[in-house]
Amino acid sequence: MSTLVLIELNSDQVSANTRAAVTAAKLLSNKVDALILTNNSNYAKSVSSIDGIDTVKLITDDSLEHVSSEVASKLVSDVMDGYQYLVAGSSTFSKNILPRVGALLDVQPISDVCEIKSSNTFVRPLYAGNIMATVESIDPTIILTVRSTSFEHAPDGGSASIEQLTVDIPKSNSSFVEIQESKSERPELTTAERIVSGGRGLGSKENFELIEKLADKLSAAVGASRAAVDAGFISNDYQVGQTGKVVAPKVYIAVGISGAIQHLAGMKDSQVIVAINNDPDAPMCRMADLVWQVDLFEAIDDMLKH
């Protein structure tokens, strides 16, 4: 029994998601290999040093820097021969590719696994995480994406062998045009220990910069509610919730976020939740450890001066 982990690279780093996927993979089988689709073979080295990987399989081609779902799913499904499991961390990268691999292999994939109960039984969230379902796969091959907040992130310390695969890269009917990356010096949202998150209550893009200032003061990552993103205060990749990112930091400070079910779904596993809101009846206040009922600008001012 062996498992293939599809590696996700963020710039030149192995993503935290991927490290969680390696930990999940080790729970499923003794032999864990990794597959990298990349334009730069140097990345194989950083993947080979993740603890727990036997062999890093490498497919290199210039076109793979911004690989399409069409091409990636074909390449992955061809490599899957002989593997019982395909695992990747839950992210827009894996969700773009793995279901299509499922179609090619005639497998029903399982999304956002939070717990592995046995070799074919898993726990996953439904209804924005309000319901947890225990599901059993009867497919001979099992395809999973796993939540990075539910599994330890595999550390470095391994020394996997690297195997370069020679394959024909299939032609794609879709092509990459450009990417607008959000660049930030702040901690990454899904792995940060502290998060300061802002909502519609901030009122404007200019005011939202106060959240960023506060985050910098606390060495925290910045998060946002859907309402704040919809209003254009900050870009989509900061959204926390059912359709955004799922986080579980040590402390989550929610500023001016009332707490729609869809938002709470993305942060309710945080260790300590702080609600800063002038409405004591807001759902966020009911689920917080600490509630500060105050005008949020007064609160931010007080915290920045502290």
Place this chain on the structure above:
Amino acid sequence: MKIIIPIKRVLDPFTQARIDKQTQSVDLTNSKMAMNPFCEIAVEEALKIQESGHATETIAVSIGADKTIDTLRNALAMGVDRAIFVRTETELNLQPLTLGKILSAIIKKEGADLVIMGKQAVDNDNNQTGQILSGLLDYSIGTFISKFKLSEDNNSVEVCREIDTGIETRNLKLPAIVTVDLRLNEPRYASLPNIMKARSKPLETVELSSLDIDTSPRVKVLGVEESGSKDRAAKQIYSANELFEELKQLGAM
């Protein structure tokens, strides 16, 4: 160019899901149901494309037991030309692979070059059906899109995708499937005259059993539970000083 819009009937997203301990499933009896919010955005986008003169016909497709017709009528009332109802004897809670096979049969029959659908349904949160469908049909796929622009010759489409690291722009040759994200558009409401008109628009019923598709689930649900959230103190604080002291004591700073 025909546009197919697969849509799903789900528990109203503002309603708290409850479970039925007996059947170990989500209790939907007497629950308020609605069109999946992402599907509304897909319908809106198809209508906008048609209004701009790029589409000849818009067709909504849904799969389920008889009440699914309500959701299709809703799409017709928003402005879709006609509907295809794939009827199941009972509520089957079909999985994405099966849904993909059913939709693929319908799309092949209709010969549609463009499929617009939600990126996920807010009940099972799988985020899979569009991608699976693209694999089965070997269509181009653009997931999580927040912008959509057809080329003048209708042969390709440029999409912006909301991904974890920012916004990616890609060009897809048709035939293609796109799965839509929240910020693509603001769905319209059906006006009263259009709701009336929808009653006389064509709605074709296809029995699922007539499609000869294996619908047995590959993933069995063994049980469900309400996840709840841990009990929290909701302790009132009154200053930044107090906040940081509390966080220190809780080991969070």
